[in-house]
Amino acid sequence: MKFEHSIALHNGVKMPQLGLGVWRVSPEDGVDAVRTAIEIGYRHIDTAAVYQNEEQVGEAIRQSGVARDELFITTKVWNADQGYDSTLKAHEESLKKLGLDYVDLYLIHWPVKEKYLDTYKALERLYDEKLVPAIGVSNFHVHHLEDIAAHRNIKPMVDQVELHPMFQQNELHEYCHKNGIALEAWSPLMQGGEALTNPVIKEIADQYGKTTAQVIIRWHLQRNVIVIPKSITPSRIQENFEVFNFELSSNDMQQIATLDANKRVGPDPDNFDF
Ligand SMILES: NC(=O)C1=CN([C@@H]2O[C@H](COP(=O)(O)OP(=O)(O)OC[C@H]3O[C@@H](n4cnc5c(N)ncnc54)[C@H](OP(=O)(O)O)[C@@H]3O)[C@@H](O)[C@H]2O)C=CC1
Ligand SMILES: O=C1CO[C@H](CO)[C@@H](O)[C@@H]1O
Secondary structure (H helix, E strand, C coil), X not given: CCCCCEEECCCCCEEECECEECCCCCHHHHHHHHHHHHHXXXXXXXXXXXXXCHHHHHHHHHHHCCCHHHCEEEXXXXXXXXXXXHHHXXXXXXXXXXXXXXXXXXXXXXXXXXXXXXXXXHHHHHHHCCCCCEEEEECCCHHHHHHHHHHCCCCCCEEXXXXXXXXXXXXXHHHHHHHCCEEEEXXXXXXXXXXXXXXXXXXXXXXXXXXXXXXXXXHHHHCCCEECCECCCHHHHHHHHCCCCCCCCHHHHHHHHCCCCCCCCCCCHHHCCC
C-alpha cells in the first residue's frame, strides 16, 4: 500500500500527511533518526539544503531498504542560492548529496524579495521537465502566493509555514483551502515549547490516554494540514506516529482553536534578513 494517510496535491501527487522534520538534526544523529522513523512507518522526510544533513537522509534511506517510490522526500532551495540558474544548480547539488535521482517535492525556503519569482520559474522548469513531481513554497504569505498567481504559470502544490496551536494561520489556512494549495506546518509542536504543557491540550490528551504532542499532531491532521514533527528520540519518533487510532471531537477542535495567540517561534517572512 503506497502512502497510507496521504493527501492529494492539486496535480494528483499523493503526499503522506505525517512526516519527520530534520532541522537541527546533526550529521551524527541524522542516519539513526531517519532510519528509525522509516522502520516505525514514516514514509515522508522533510529536509533542506541549509540543514546540512541531506547526505545522512540519503544514507538512512539506503540503509532502510524501503523502495524509493514508497518514500516522499522534500528538500528546499536556500536563500543564498535563489535566482534562476543558481536554483537549478542547487537542485542538482541537493540530489547529489541525497544520492537520489529525484526529490518528491522541491520548495523555495523563504520568499527572498526580488528573487523568488525567478526562483519559482526555475522550479516550474524542473517540474515541466519531469525532474521533480511537485513544487511549492515555504514561508509565503497570502500576498506572496497572489504574486506567484499573477506572474507565474503553475500554482504551488504546497506552502510550508510556521503553524501550531499558538499560531494557527487561519487566514492562510482558508486561502490555501480555497485555492487548492496544501498547507504544511513547520514547528508543529512549537519546537517543544508551551503548546506541549498547555492545560487545555493536556486535559484533552488525558481524556484519550494520549500525550499532548499526539493531540497536537492529530489536530493538524484533522485540519487537513501536513505535519512534520522533528525528533531524534526513538520513543518520541514512535509516539508522534501513534496518531491514527483516535479522533478529536469537534468540541476538542474548537477548544484548541481558542488557543490561537498569534505567537511565533520563528521569524516573520515579511521581516527576515538572512
Ligand atoms: N520551512 C521552514 O522555514 C522551516 C521548516 N521546519 C521544518 O519543520 C520541522 C519541525 O519543526 P521544528 O522546528 O523542528 O520543531 P517541532 O515543533 O517539530 O519540535 C521539535 C522539538 O520538540 C521535541 N519533541 C518532538 N516530539 C516530542 C514529543 N512527543 N514530546 C516532547 N517533545 C517532543 C524535539 O525534541 P527531541 O528531538 O530532542 O526529541 C524537539 O526539541 C523541522 O525539523 C523542519 O523539517 C522548521 C522550521 C522552519
Ligand atoms: O527551516 C529553517 C530552519 O533553519 C533555518 C536557519 O538555519 C531557518 O531559517 C529555516 O526556516
